[in-house]
Amino acid sequence: MDKKISTGVRIHDIHHGLIQSRGAIVETEFDLLKSLGASIQIATTIKDHEIINDLTPFYAAAGELKIEKPMAKEALSHLEELGFVRLQYHTGKRDIKRIDVLVPETQKIYHDFGEYFISENKSNLSSKAVDILEKLSSFPHKEKEIISDLDIDISEYDQIKDVCKSASLVDTYNSPTDSESILYSPLYWDDNPDKIFDLLKKHQSNELISAISKIKGxxxxxxxxxxxxxxxxxxxxxxxxxxxxxxxxxxxxxxxxxxxxxxxxxxxxxxxxxxxxxxxxxxxxxxxxxxxxxxxxxxxxxxxxxxxxxxxxxxxxxxxxxxxxxxxxxxxxxxxxxxxxxxxxxxxxxxxxxxxxLAIGDTSKYDNSEELARQILIPGNILHPTQTRTHVLKENSTEKSRSTVNRINDLLRGIE
Incomplete structure (x- = not known):
């Protein structure tokens, strides 16, 4: 899969957990990732429509997707910058009165948002989080291999893991073969993949990555x-x-x-x-x-x-x-x-x-929240429901690592 497309896909995957997350690191290191994820979610929700004249049901639909009104407005700004919508305002540029929808096909949505993120992102934590989810989308990995392969500082890895774990994007378990810590994503695997580790007894992990990429293509x-x-x-x-x-x-x-x-x-x-x-x-x-x-x-x-x-x-x-x-x-x-x-x-x-x-080489998870949002957006006019990357995530609280606690304290004290 094209790097820009795969980046857009992972941003959308990460969105479904990140949109429900709060905290110092999320709001400072993951803010662009969070707003772009919301933008993709809104784009895939409205893409089959031409004009939205009433913004009240639009914001209500966004709310059903856990996207609060200020974030929905920010998402529309990203969509306008990419040419996916044209916004018309009442007096000035405060209140939007109409959205002309120009959202392209799914492949271009992911490509353009992936390109935008790669160009504009300034957070190493965000970029590494995307890289981690990309690796985990193929199969679970040993934590030490993730850290080594992606050349992640251990302190940064702990912070990424804390954010992603609290958002139900990653979790760990001990390998059945050698008891080493395995990082996996519930977005792609809910069960311990014993058969994968039987396969990895005979082949190197990079061989499996190459094989999975061949099929994704x-x-x-x-x-x-x-x-x-x-x-x-x-x-x-x-x-x-x-x-x-x-x-x-x-x-x-x-x-x-x-x-x-x-x-x-x-x-x-x-x-x-x-x-x-x-x-x-x-x-x-x-x-x-x-x-x-x-x-x-x-x-x-x-x-x-x-x-x-x-x-x-x-x-x-x-x-x-x-x-x-x-x-x-x-x-x-x-x-x-x-x-x-x-x-x-x-x-x-x-x-x-x-x-x-066929278009992006990946599959989408499904639940009915997209359709609920569409019913609010345009009641009684759902002719072509679109499969999008929507996940049901559990709510949980996790104990933060020392690195995360220290980073939060630095942020609160104004230390970069």
Whole structure:
């Protein structure tokens, strides 16, 4: 994944915990990260709309997303600077009377905010926090490896860990193999990944990072593109990677995806359906006997927006797994088969998730807070719900490290 895009994705991930966090270090070291995260959240919430004339429901919707009014105003300023909204004011520039929404596709949202953060951020703690979450998005790491690989001062690491732990962004446990402290993120893993550590007994962690990055760059990695990679074949054998199969005229083929554990029942169901949809399309891209699919994204968008795919002789077998999950209907037309989208809100979410996986190489966590905000924003007019990176985080209190306590004391005394 492009560095700027991945940075934007992690800012959005971090937002869901950071927006509920307070304290001296959060307000001084993580202030830009916090406001940009709120900006991305607002952008993904309003992106399917053209004009917002009434700011009262807008601020109410932001409030449902834990974004207070002053932060929502600051977020709109960032969005205006990036050209994602055009703001019209009453007299002067105090009260906004209208928002013209110009928010682009998800990939550009993440790219532009990632670029903005990289350019404007002055906090080493914030940048290292993003780097840590990027590493943890692939799999958990030993704390000592995180500190060494990212060249983090131990005092700064303690402060980052304290902030992120209190925001439910990271946690630790002892390795089952050597009892060393393991840092992981509940955003990506809720359970101890024993199978990953079985894999790391045979391979180096940098090999696994490279393998996961390969799949992120091509979700639904097909047969023929991973057999020579020993770590991927071992990961499949151990059950570390989601592997789906599709059969059509070229026989049974496997497709690999990045792991995502620690998800709720609803999200797990949506994610499985999105992977199945991608596998069906990847089959046509890589193994079609007659005409291969040139652009998976364009085809899925066509199926979603137009509602059907023109007749093709291979569609019956190729899209059978998607049909069996209630995503599509397959209708015979002579000796060909048309594929028709089954139009309902859940299937729209699945298609949006699949498109995001293809565009940014990552999956999104889901709960209903985005939809609650949308219902407040534009009551009764939710036509195209958009999958966004929304997480349910636990509230907890953690004991601060000595480094954090000392830093807070310095800040209170005016010492930089």
């Amino acid at each position: 091509y979700q639904g990695l097909p047969d023929g593109k991973f057999e020579s990679d020993k770590i991927l074949t071992d990961a499949i054998a151990l059950g570390c990677l989601p592997t789906l199969s599709v059969s059509s005229t070229s026989g049974l083929k496997k497709f690999l995806f990045t792991p995502r554990t620690g998800v709720g029942k609803l999200e797990k169901n949506l994610l499985h359906k999105a992977r199945v949809l991608i596998s069906c399309v990847r089959y046509g891209e890589n193994f079609a006997g007659i005409t291969k699919i040139f652009s998976p994204e364009r085809l899925i968008n066509a199926l979603l927006m137009r509602g059907f795919l023109k007749g093709h002789s291979e569609s019956l077998m190729q899209y059978e797994p998607a049909r069996n999950l209630g995503l599509v209907k397959i209708i015979p037309t002579g000796n060909r088969y048309e594929v028709h989208f089954i139009d309902n809100n859940e299937n729209k979410l699945v298609f949006k998730m699949a498109l995001e996986m």
